[in-house]
Amino acid sequence: MAGGSAPPPPLPPRPPGRPHPRDLLALLAGHVGEQGAAGLCADLLAADDPHDHAATVLFLGGPAGRSLLEDGTSWKEWWARVWAARGLLYVWDDAAGPVVLDRLDDDAWRVAEMCLKVSVRRELPCGDAAARLAAHDLPRVRATAARALGTCGDSEHVAAVRRLLEDPDADVRTAAARAQDRLAQRLDL
Structure with a gap:
């Protein structure tokens, strides 16, 4: 995406310390x-x-990126995809949309969760994937899926939101209630 066969441009030096991703991007x-x-x-x-x-991993991940590239034990390779998706919260090009939507089905839950957040921020059509992730084992993924359904869902996703209203986790139920309100307003239900 960054230019096909052309080499990527050299990246600026990474600032010292732990800069916020917004500042890095x-x-x-x-x-x-x-x-x-x-x-x-x-x-x-x-x-x-x-x-x-590697250059992008080192820029976005800093010391964690170096560890990921060198030993892959303390930082698993999927972390690079999390950092990349998080970057798309701060910079955007519509050409990135298909990649974000594709990674909603990533095997690593953190990648899928971050792609849900990007989908909401960038108003990508993520309703079907969010409905699937609404059944995830982890409450935080279900809560993020509920928020996504409130923003990106359609009438066929209302049932998924209603199921989340009965979730055992209070944060999921809260997110589902807000999602149901947003769906009702957006879709005039």
Whole structure:
């Protein structure tokens, strides 16, 4: 996405410490443009092997990215996809949409959850995937799915939200109640 066969542009030096992702992505966008920064994130999100995008992994992940690339034991490879998806909360290009929607089915729940958040922020049509994730084992994923359904869901997703109103987890029930209100307003139910 970042340019096909052309090599990616050199990245700026990563600031010291633990900069907020918003600041990292602003720095990156200032260096390669917002479309270029979104392209780098989308390329990493789509990648099966983060080693193919080592510079981006190091920029987004810092010391954790270095650990991921060197030993892969303390930081699993799927973390690179989480960092890439999180980057798309701060920089965007519509060409990244299909990758985000595809990764809603990622085997790593953190990747799928972050892609739900990006889908909501970018108003991507994620209703069917959010309905599937509404049945996830982890309450935090179910709550994120409920929020996504409130924003992106359609009339066929109302039943999934209603099931979440009976969830054993209070945070999920709260998110589902808000989602139901949003759906009712958006869809005039």
